[in-house]
Amino acid sequence: MDKFSLAGKRALVTGAGRGLGRATAEGLAAAGAKVALVSRTSAEIEEVAAAIGANAVACPGDISATAAIPGMLDEIEKKLGGAIDVVLHAAGVQHRQPAQDFDPAEWDRVINVNLTAPFLLSQQIGKRQIQRGMEGSHIFIGSLSSHISLPDVVAYTASKSGIYGLIRNLSTEWSRYGIRVNGIGPGYFRTKLTEAVFADPERQQQLMDRIPMQRFGDPEDLAGAAVFLASPAAGYVTGQLLMVDGGWIAS
Template sequence: MNTTQTQQTDTLACLPSAFSLAGKHILVTGAGRGLGQGMALSVAACGGRVTAISRSTDELNHTAQLAAERGGECHVLPADLSDLAGLEDLVRAAAQNGPIDGIIHAAGVQLRKDAIDITPEDWNFVQTMNLQAPFFLSTAIARLQEDEQRPGSHVFVGSLNSSIGLPRIAPYVATKTGILGVARSLSAEWAASGIRANVIGPGYFRTKLTEDLLAQPEQKARIMGRIPMRRLGDPSDLGGMAVFLLSDAASYITGQLFNVDGGWLGA
């Protein structure tokens, strides 16, 4: 066996451990419910130490309880991400649970209005929560990671609207298109430091953000008829992709969008 073959064999032998998050400290925003909670639980189940971030202490405690029941470790850190000036302090508080290896930006808001009815206040609120907060939170974390010469993985949450535009949600579409651009820019800027930035694009999942839409029979029928898998996503469906992107198995992947949409964009 030549040297190249030996190296390839060694690489294959270490693959199972490369997918583990054991020893990694991962922040998850929006971890109190929905997609954020589902991904936080997946990270904890795969050995990661989670710091769960959300406004609601009660919801975070529930996430921590679910993680413990699955044998995982989850610390809670209540915070209001719309307070952009407080994000540096938030990162320092999270780092008390250990050096930060990665983050999942699952927190977000939605607003359904005709474009002609959207106010500047509407627009600014959605931009702050969905675009500015993830950007400034990641840059605060990256400063620590670069100071510590620690590689990292930053996982942003986009949507179908990172690739297409859907009606009556213009501010949301702007943020989900924007977050893909942010991740691509950060990936180019941080790659040499071993810090990666990728985007997961969920399709239609049953969450707080979609319950009003799915409560309308005509809209639900339209959506279900468009999904090739003929079902809505479950928050646990994002876990595999999130864990992969946070793990060493994805160490050569950055600046990419991964759609988890039941086949919507492929149909």
């Protein structure tokens, strides 16, 4: 089981204050990694860091402020005590509106946070890893909408489809350097982004009827996938989007 250990690794997790980001950060830390928790909400990540303990450091920051990414990484590396081995992009936003009425400003916001910012963050981390001659693991959070369309979330679908393309392209370019790039595709999980769906009993039942495992995901269900993709156990795995969806896409 040593291949699943992340002892001695340094990881950065965005959106680490709640939901999927928190659960994956906790999983990486439990596997032995020292984890930098990144979020705009200082109080949330301070609480998560305290809950995790010595293997976590709170790093308040806004990844959507893309011009600040290089300086942010400098500070994170100082707090971690060295270079970043693993980055997991869990920060994300949502906006629900019919496509014909979709607000252009909301389109820009969703694309920036869900697609542009993760690319620019990985670009900077990947550049540093290549310059230092070190291996790495970049893990993006995709979605059911990386594969299929869902109503009233056109920007989100575009961003998560783009994430799958980004995974494939970065994997093709960076594999020669020992940098693996993969993704996790969650199904329906109870998080802040899905509040509107779970508030509608009829819609909730429609979704449950579509899930072969007959349950919604818990954020902790992603921890194993994150640890696997970050670890040496996945040493020959790259360019993949691992669906953690209760069987939705397969059915």
